[in-house]
């Protein structure tokens with residue numbers, strides 16, 4: 001009983017920060033993302049019916065206890081649904097920096113969900129896969145789908161899932177990720193979400209989310225880059241304001257992050273179509289229409305503090321891989 005799946009990370013344009021129910025990962029607010037192409041997580045799950053325990057290999061090495069336990073808890077949800085008593089071998093590799101605010105947990109839990117459900121012979125609709133992926137990592141529920149995706153916060157497990165907002169080909173945007181630091185962040189987003197409610201700004205951020213979601217949805221549907229740029233930057237700034245006013249405060253943005261955000265804002269004022277968004281890490285996502293991408297990429301590469309620029313276009317949905325798919329060579 002084996003299956004291999006591939007999923008892409010996603011960039012939240014309207015961000016999820018804080019849970020109304022941590023166990024179920026029901027978010028404090030809805031969110032909208034763009035799935036990122038050319039960045040992949042490939043995961044193979046093999047259930048061994050006669051075996052106790054799971055073996056988890058991540059990035060070519062046995063996973064440390066917290067990560068392997070998180071994978072096992074996720075597999076338990078799938079084993080329970082399938083009525084399966086089996087240990088699993090899980091092998092997973094991502095071809096981009098892990099744990100540095102590039103949403104590696106989104107692609108990781110989306111790929112794990114799709115592979116494990118297929119290996120357990122569960123036949124699930126994309127919405128059900130999205131609900132399951134959400135339990136592993138909230139943002140993973142969006143990586144089940146390609147293109148532009150909305151996660152409806154919902155009020156319980158059954159109503160909190162993502163759905164496509166516009167398909168991959170709708171608007172050829174490019175995300176240029178200026179990598180300022182590629183090591184793992186010191187505090188993961190699971191712990192970060194827990195701190196959100198300690199910020200006095202979180203209630204206001206959550207109260208305004210419906211209006212920002214509407215603005216973002218409209219900007220995407222109308223392909224209005226100026227409108228998208230202003231709502232994406234506002235939403236990212238609000239999330240970091242919450243992080244920085246939590247107790248204890250969380251500072252994911254470094255001095256080089258802030259300097260780069262200011263530079264990009266100057267470029268936009270001078271007429272270059274580009275905006276920024278920062279997740280739970282120091283790296284800066286620079287979003288632009290495809291015809292501005294070469295200029296933005298060259299300018300980013302020349303900025304002090306930028307180690308590398310990763311380029312991603314709008315990506316596709318998570319999918320099962322056949323054994324002869326070239327992507328299986330990653331694992």
Ligand code: PMV
Nearest residue numbers: 012015016137138139189280
């Ligand atoms: O899915 P998590 O627990 O890794 O949280 C994701 C949090 C952000 O990336 C900062 C925002 C988002 O909506 O993806």
